[in-house]
Amino acid sequence: AQKVTQAQTEISVVEKEDVTLDCVYETRDTTYYLFWYKQPPSGELVFLIRRNSFDEQNEISGRYSWNFQKSTSSFNFTITASQVVDSAVYFCALTVPNAGGTSYGKLTFGQGTILTVHP
Amino acid sequence: EAQVTQNPRYLITVTGKKLTVTCSQNMNHEYMSWYRQDPGLGLRQIYYSMNVEVTDKGDVPEGYKVSRKEKRNFPLILESPSPNQTSLYFCASSFWGEGREQYFGPGTRLTVT
Numbered sequence: 423a424q425k426v427t428q429a430q431t432e433i434s435v436v437e438k439e440d441v442t443l444d445c446v447y448e449t450r451d452t453t454y455y456l457f458w459y460k461q462p463p464s465g466e467l468v469f470l471i472r473r474n475s476f477d478e479q480n481e482i483s484g485r486y487s488w489n490f491q492k493s494t495s496s497f498n499f500t501i502t503a504s505q506v507v508d509s510a511v512y513f514c515a516l517t518v519p520n521a522g523g524t525s526y527g528k529l530t531f532g533q534g535t536i537l538t539v540h541p
Numbered sequence: 542e543a544q545v546t547q548n549p550r551y552l553i554t555v556t557g558k559k560l561t562v563t564c565s566q567n568m569n570h571e572y573m574s575w576y577r578q579d580p581g582l583g584l585r586q587i588y589y590s591m592n593v594e595v596t597d598k599g600d601v602p603e604g605y606k607v608s609r610k611e612k613r614n615f616p617l618i619l620e621s622p623s624p625n626q627t628s629l630y631f632c633a634s635s636f637w638g639e640g641r642e643q644y645f646g647p648g649t650r651l652t653v654t
Contacts, residue, residue, distance in 0.1 A: 455640030467631060467645035474640055513584070519639045526591060527572055527635070528599060529643060531584040 424449045426516050428532035435504050436540050443499040443535045445514030451475075454518045456490065456497045457529065461511040473497065504539045511536050543568045545646035547632050553652045554622060562617045562649045564632030570644075571637035573615040574599070575607065577628040578648075584631070590615055591637060622653040 425448040435441045447456065458470040471481065473490050481488045485502045501508055515529040545566045554560055564573065574589040576599075586599030590609040604626055606618040615634075619626060630649045635641040 453639070457642065459645075464647075465629070465650075466647045467633075469642050469644055472640065472642045517640055526597070527574060527589055527641075527643070528586045529576075529584070529633075533583050 424451075424454075424516050424518060424530040426514050426530055426532035428512075428514055428535050430535045431533070432536040432538070434538045434540065437505060438503050439539075440500060440502050441504050441537065441539075443501075443512050443514075443537065445497045445499065445532060447495050447497065447514070447516045449516060449518055451518040454516055457515040457517075458488065458497075458499050459513045459515060459531075461513065461534070463510070467513070470499075501537075504537075506539050506541055509537060509539045543644075545632055545634055545644055547630075547646040547649050549649060550647060551650050553654065555654055556623055557621050560619050560622060560651075562619075562630055562632075562651070564615045564617065564646060565613050566615075566632075566634040566644075567613065568634065568636075568644070569612065570634035571612070572641070572643075573609065573632065573634045574643065575605070575615070575617050576631045576633065577601065578631065579628050587617070587630075619651075622651075624653050627651060627653050 427446045454475045456473045460468045487500045489498045511534045513534045514532045517529050548563045571592045575587040576584045578584045585601045588607040590596040596607050632646040633643040635643040
């Protein structure tokens with residue numbers, strides 16, 4: 423079975439601070455895919471990034487960056503120079519190909535980290 | 542605009558009154574799925590569909606039905622809603638294939654009294 427742990431339940435920062443959201447995953451599959459989603463106060467889930475298990479290259483997109491380390495089963499997300507608009511719940515998620523023949527495409531989500539950025 | 546739409550966005554109903562939450566996507570995605578989000582339990586998959594007329598159970602299918610008669614639509618049916626189905630529901634879609642990113646609808650907040 424797959425598991426995703428986001429140990430930080432809530433994080434509070436002041437605008438312009440950098441913040442890192444932690445994600446640790448568990449799976450026995452050698453092929454898997456990791457995702458980050460953002461859930462702003464309006465409630466929708468917004469896709470941020472996808473990473474497959476064979477690509478450990480870190481990625482940067484504007485103020486966002488992701489650090490994928492297979493050795494520690496982690497896929498951490500850093501926001502540089504945080505802004506009030508970054509306030510949201512952030513979810514890390516994992517999927518494996520045809521998980522045991524059931525629940526194809528199922529995303530296993532972590533519990534989420536509530537990020538509050540104060541002005 | 543590429544999107545997943547859900548209707549209604551908010552619904553308050555009573556126990557036992559059949560309801561349908563619609564989901565539609567305009568991205569020609571083969572794969573569609575329903576999740577529910579509950580405090581302390583996170584997001585859990587209810588049903589999914591790999592293509593037209595192909596549906597299967599997720600982790601928490603009890604009390605729900607789905608159908609996939611057209612590629613773009615994947616309605617969620619609660620034949621006899623109960624208070625434990627009070628939740629925030631999300632529809633998602635993606636292209637078929639390993640690890641494809643799924644795009645979510647805006648959510649439907651359902652309250653069953």
